[in-house]
Amino acid sequence: VVDVAAASTTGGARHLRDRARNHYMDAVSSIAFDVHGRHFATCQDSVNEYEGATRPNFFKGLTLYSSATSELVNSKQEDCRAGDTCFLKHIDMLHEAPLC
Structure with a gap:
């Protein structure tokens, strides 16, 4: 979820995911901002x-994302662009740190 209230007078949020969610967002247990x-x-x-x-293979861990809709x-x-299905783009992942 990305908060779009700052860019809008009506506020709101969007449900988004990573294109490779089966690796970067599999079984998300916590989120920190x-x-x-x-x-x-x-x-x-x-x-x-x-x-x-x-x-x-235990090759996963914390994943970092930008909240900017421009990303x-x-x-x-x-x-x-307008009409596209939009996805988050991860910035980094701390690999070999699963089950965090």
């Missing part, structure tokens, strides 16, 4: 088995 609301991090209760498709991308990882 920075003091200014510009970034947030997710923690996953997962051992990275790609929704049961592979054996666990959203489409399915081709291009800037999101």
